[in-house]
Amino acid sequence: MKRWIAFWNILVKDFRTYYLKPPNISWGLIFPLAWTGMFFIRSGRGLESLSSILPGVIALSILFGTTSLLAVTVTFEKKNRSFERLLLAPIPLELLMLAKTSGAILFGVVNAFVPIIMAAFLVDLSQVNWLLFIPAVVLISIASTFLGLFIAVAVSEVFEAQTFSNFFRFPMIFLCGLFFPLSALPFFLKPLAYVLPLTYGADLLHGAIHGGNIMAFPLDLIILALFCIGLFMASLRNIKRRWIV
Amino acid sequence: MKTENNIAIKVQGLAKRFGDVQAVAAVDFEVSSGELFGFLGPNGAGKTTTINMLTGLARPDAGTIHLGGIDCTRKPRGAQHLIGVVPDESNLYPELSGYDNLCFCAALYGLSKAERQARAKELLEVFDLTKAAKRKFGGYSKGMKRRLTIAAGIIHRPKILFLDEPTTGIDVASARQLRQLIKELHKNGTTIFLTTHYIDEAERLCDRVAFIMDGRIVKVDNVTNLVEPIRAQHVLQISCADTAKNLTEELAKEFPGLTFTSPQPGLIRVESDAAIYIGALIRSLENHRIDVTEARKVKPSLEDVFVQITGINADIMRKEREKSGVKA
Ligand SMILES: Nc1ncnc2c1ncn2[C@@H]1O[C@H](COP(=O)(O)OP(=O)(O)OP(=O)(O)O)[C@@H](O)[C@H]1O
Ligand SMILES: [Mg+2]
Numbered sequence: 001m002k003r004w005i006a007f008w009n010i011l012v013k014d015f016r017t018y019y020l021k022p023p024n025i026s027w028g029l030i031f032p033l034a035w036t037g038m039f040f041i042r043s044g045r046g047l048e049s050l051s052s053i054l055p056g057v058i059a060l061s062i063l064f065g066t067t068s069l070l071a072v073t074v075t076f077e078k079k080n081r082s083f084e085r086l087l088l089a090p091i092p093l094e095l096l097m098l099a100k101t102s103g104a105i106l107f108g109v110v111n112a113f114v115p116i117i118m119a120a121f122l123v124d125l126s127q128v129n130w131l132l133f134i135p136a137v138v139l140i141s142i143a144s145t146f147l148g149l150f151i152a153v154a155v156s157e158v159f160e161a162q163t164f165s166n167f168f169r170f171p172m173i174f175l176c177g178l179f180f181p182l183s184a185l186p187f188f189l190k191p192l193a194y195v196l197p198l199t200y201g202a203d204l205l206h207g208a209i210h211g212g213n214i215m216a217f218p219l220d221l222i223i224l225a226l227f228c229i230g231l232f233m234a235s236l237r238n239i240k241r242r243w244i245v
Numbered sequence: 246m247k248t249e250n251n252i253a254i255k256v257q258g259l260a261k262r263f264g265d266v267q268a269v270a271a272v273d274f275e276v277s278s279g280e281l282f283g284f285l286g287p288n289g290a291g292k293t294t295t296i297n298m299l300t301g302l303a304r305p306d307a308g309t310i311h312l313g314g315i316d317c318t319r320k321p322r323g324a325q326h327l328i329g330v331v332p333d334e335s336n337l338y339p340e341l342s343g344y345d346n347l348c349f350c351a352a353l354y355g356l357s358k359a360e361r362q363a364r365a366k367e368l369l370e371v372f373d374l375t376k377a378a379k380r381k382f383g384g385y386s387k388g389m390k391r392r393l394t395i396a397a398g399i400i401h402r403p404k405i406l407f408l409d410e411p412t413t414g415i416d417v418a419s420a421r422q423l424r425q426l427i428k429e430l431h432k433n434g435t436t437i438f439l440t441t442h443y444i445d446e447a448e449r450l451c452d453r454v455a456f457i458m459d460g461r462i463v464k465v466d467n468v469t470n471l472v473e474p475i476r477a478q479h480v481l482q483i484s485c486a487d488t489a490k491n492l493t494e495e496l497a498k499e500f501p502g503l504t505f506t507s508p509q510p511g512l513i514r515v516e517s518d519a520a521i522y523i524g525a526l527i528r529s530l531e532n533h534r535i536d537v538t539e540a541r542k543v544k545p546s547l548e549d550v551f552v553q554i555t556g557i558n559a560d561i562m563r564k565e566r567e568k569s570g571v572k573a
Contacts (some may be wrong), residue, residue: 001355002354002355003355005352005355005356005357006352006353006354006355008352009349009352009353010353013338013341013349017338017340017341080336080339081332081334081335081336082336082337082338084302084332084336085336085337085350085353085397086353087301087302087322088300088301088302088325088328088330089325089353089354090322090325090326090353090354090355091325091353093322244301244302244303244304244321245303245304
């Protein structure tokens with residue numbers, strides 16, 4: 001019980017101090033809009049192509065939203081030493097890091113619905129498989145949050161976290177089958193796509209939104225879940241090894 | 246009687262190295278339940294590093310730590326519910342108000358909402374911060390930050406409290422108030438581990454002190470035991486306007502039975518087992534054309550013990566280094 005009081009209050013504090021700040025909220029809105037607009041212009045196609053762009057936009061909204069915020073909530077607190085305050089509290093490290101990341105996960109899920117709501121005004125979304133869409137969005141949020149955590153605990157400066165996370169984020173835009181099918185990738189880049197978690201998340205979204213998946217859903221879900229567990233464990237290990245020096 | 250049960254902190258062979266620096270080297274000590282233990286040492290002696298290892302913020306290279314009977318070597322951060330920590334630098338949230346910071350810290354220890362709010366208000370009152378309660382912590386003055394950090398460290402009424410230089414950076418009145426508070430916590434049975442540069446503060450507050458230098462404990466004892474041997478000593482401090490001349494050797498020849506040292510230029514320290522007569526000394530100095538500005542009899546204190554002990558230590562270390570230099 002006591003631990004959950006701590007958990008809940010860490011979450012609420014992060015929401016109040018970081019997530020609900022106007023810059024973050026507007027970032028969450030502008031970002032999907034900009035991406036959608038850009039791909040419309042590039043493709044020169046009409047509204048009917050929206051559903052093929054939507055999965056990519058949703059995945060990117062989640063990825064950029066969660067990783068940017070995590071770099072702030074974790075790296076920044078490490079830098080100004082308030083993270084020590086959390087380490088001194090009687091909470092297991094696992095629960096502590098879940099508290100620090102649940103905010104970002106929720107933020108990612110909410111971000112995913114921004115492009116969906118915008119799209120709902122423009123195209124017919126009745127054929128979307130929501131039973132698949134929801135778990136896909138949640139899993140992508142978890143995986144990208146934990147990827148952000150992994151990056152945040154691997155560096156010590158906020159600006160390093162930004163650089164390092166861009167090193168991961170931007171290649172993922174092109175390598176994970178978000179906007180171009182994996183089959184369009186040169187052969188030597190294909191193996192790279194399969195070691196990135198977003199590939200499986202994007203495949204799920206393509207499947208849920210317009211039935212365009214290339215792998216079986218259970219396989220996507222399992223691999224994505226394994227990425228979540230692996231990244232979280234690796235992050236915990238890094239915190240123990242690099243932060244408690 | 247000492248049993249395992251009433252030992253709050255037990256440390257054996259604790260060591261920590263940062264690159265080339267041996268911050269803490271094989272430190273052993275025990276602190277009984279309810280004791281106020283002082284950890285004294287110069288800058289860089291290893292005090293903060295020791296606290297960090299005890300509180301789970303740093304990993305020891307070697308040694309064992311028991312807090313309240315819990316083996317923190319095997320279970321790092323296993324005793325967090327017992328301890329409160331006031332770090333040397335503030336680690337609160339700059340963007341939260343003083344009140345919100347305290348409530349948040351209380352929540353980390355699982356206090357209920359009503360308890361958190363009552364306790365936060367109470368401590369803001371105690372630390373004279375009620376008026377600033379709604380202001381952001383980031384905008385506090387240095388002393389206010391210090392006081393709120395201390396409040397945050399005790400909000401959950403810890404059994405064992407670590408205070409890293411609590412009175413550094415706060416004004417005289419607040420420091421006195423804080424010492425009073427430390428005494429009260431001590432009276433109520435809190436075990437307190439206190440580091441400080443102010444030796445008189447340690448002498449006034451602590452039951453027992455450890456002197457640490459270059460990561461090694463050079464002495465641990467009761468304050469009374471430490472000061473007792475030199476209590477009977479008579480000490481005279483003479484300040485001179487002329488700082489260039491050092492007359493300690495000439496004076497020693499002139500006044501056998503008295504010990505003369507010059508702790509700093511312009512200051513002569515005279516020690517003796519018997520009473521010191523000032524007149525003859527001053528006359529002799531004036532004959533040497535020294536302008537005496539002040540002569541003062543001082544009571545030997547823990548500080549003298551500190552200088553004595555750490556001085557001896559420095560001497561030994563120098564000799565050791567010379568010895569190893571000869572070999573090499
Ligand atoms: N994170 C670190 N990285 C490298 N060296 C460190 C680190 N922390 C401490 N040290 C070194 O270890 C030694 C002991 O430092 P520590 O902070 O424990 O001293 P201290 O007794 O608390 O000093 P002060 O009175 O100045 O607070 C110093 O030489 C310091 O430079
Ligand atoms: Mg220190």
